[in-house]
Amino acid sequence: EAGVAQSPRYKIIEKRQSVAFWCNPISGHATLYWYQQILGQGPKLLIQFQNNGVVDDSQLPKDRFSAERLKGVDSTLKIQPAKLEDSAVYLCASRGLQETQYFGPGTRLLVL
């Protein structure tokens, strides 16, 4: 089966600019996650969707981060405006009934 797809793979922006990331989960997976992984740390959950509804966004900095999954399939994560500390790898994962999360390749963001 095709894995989780993410784009772009790399992005360089200046602080205060906006950026968007896209994720296409494994077909049929109802649960979708966005994680932030800062260099030297493990992934940290930002938001979890079940179909097109938000299950957990307690660690999402809502003043600058937003995410949506309008049709319960693809998802976008946006940062506006970006800060230097947002430099990280943004991972998307999806999960079906088997309770295993499958991760995408990640988008590496550098904010200058």
Place this chain on the structure above:
Amino acid sequence: AQRVTQPEKLLSVFKGAPVELKCNYSYSGSPELFWYVQYSRQRLQLLLRHISRESIKGFTADLNKGETSFHLKKPFAQEEDSAMYYCALSGFGAQKLVFGQGTRLTINP
């Protein structure tokens, strides 16, 4: 609070030597524990989970609730085991994962 601690950022062993990657956790309840691995230029993937009690690629991990640990072990390391290893926990149903900071394992020839 949920927390996963991997005390070693780096671990280097020789091929054929035993390997143990340490993981301690804090969780008020009955957690599910996982080990994820990321090989060079590959995506993060599940290595094993405690409820399945499997041995994957020669690795095993036993949940010790008394010591709140879930150490990953392999009796004889191979060069292809070189990777980044993350311990993670979740509550019931494995919905939300909390990761440790990771241990970079290097197997020397």
